[in-house]
Amino acid sequence: MTNPTYFSSFEQGYPYLCSKLGYTFKNPQLLRQALTHRSFDPKKSYERLEFLGDALLGMVIAEALFHHFPRHDEGKLTRMRATLVRQETLVQIAEKLELSNHLILGAGEKKGGGRHRASILADAVEAILASVYLDSGDMGLVKSMVQCWYEFLIREVGEEKVLKDAKSRLQEWLQGNKLPLPNYTLLDTIGNAPNQTFVVECVVAVTDCIPITETGESRRIAEQKCAERMINQLNKLEKPKSL
Structure with a gap:
C-alpha cells in the first residue's frame, strides 16, 4: 500500500x-x-x-x-x-x-x-x-x-545514548571529530501565536551529509528533530565515531 x-x-x-x-x-x-x-x-x-x-x-x-x-x-x-x-x-x-x-x-x-x-x-x-x-x-x-x-x-x-538531548549529542560528535558546530537556520514561521509552526534547517560540515529540514511547534523542538535526523544520517556514513 x-x-x-x-x-x-x-x-x-x-x-x-x-x-x-x-x-x-x-x-x-x-x-x-x-x-x-x-x-x-x-x-x-x-x-x-x-x-x-x-x-x-x-x-x-x-x-x-x-x-x-x-x-x-x-x-x-x-x-x-x-x-x-x-x-x-x-x-x-x-x-x-x-x-x-x-x-x-x-x-x-x-x-x-x-x-x-x-x-x-x-x-x-x-x-x-x-x-x-x-x-x-x-x-x-x-x-x-x-x-x-x-x-x-x-x-x-x-547505554545512556538518549539521556542527553539530540542537539547535545550532535555537538559532541562534531567536536569529537574536530568539525565545526552545526548551523541551525529558521527558514519560516507558519501561522500566528500561539498556534505557530517553525521550519528549521540544520547543516553540518561533513562530506556527503545533506541539510536536514524539520518543523516543530517551537524553534527548540524543530532544532531537536533536525539534530536527531542528522545523527541518524551521520551514523549511516560510517564516520570514525558513533553518536
Whole structure:
C-alpha cells in the first residue's frame, strides 16, 4: 500500500494504520477517537484516552526497565523512564507509525500545522495505546506493543545514548571529530501565536551529509528533530565515531 501525505478520511486510512500497529480493532471507533483532536470535536477527542494511555505506558516502561537493568537504583531507573516517556521520544514513535497521516483535526489546527505538532503526535501515541487496551482487554498485548515500539530505545537508554538531548549529542560528535558546530537556520514561521509552526534547517560540515529540514511547534523542538535526523544520517556514513 502506498504512503500518502495524509488520508482524506479515517475509513480510508484505517487498514493502513492497523497494519502498522499489528492490531485490528473490534470497535474501530476507539481508534478514531484516539486520533481525534479537540479542535475537530472537543466531546469526542483523544484527551481521556491519552490520560489512560499515559498511565499504561509509564507502567509498562517501568516494568521493562526494572527487569532489563537489575543493578540500577530507583533514581537511575526514574531518569531512564522519564527519558523514554518524554514528548521527544513519543514523537519518534509517532513518526514510525506515520500518525501525522491519520490525525483528525479541525480546519484551523490543520492550517496551523497541527499535523506535525509534537504535543499532538505524542498525545496520540498514548491515546492509541489506551484504545488498544480498551478494545482488546489484553494487557499482555499492550506490553508486547510497547516492547516492539521501544525495543531499540530501551537498549539505547541503557547505554545512556538518549539521556542527553539530540542537539547535545550532535555537538559532541562534531567536536569529537574536530568539525565545526552545526548551523541551525529558521527558514519560516507558519501561522500566528500561539498556534505557530517553525521550519528549521540544520547543516553540518561533513562530506556527503545533506541539510536536514524539520518543523516543530517551537524553534527548540524543530532544532531537536533536525539534530536527531542528522545523527541518524551521520551514523549511516560510517564516520570514525558513533553518536
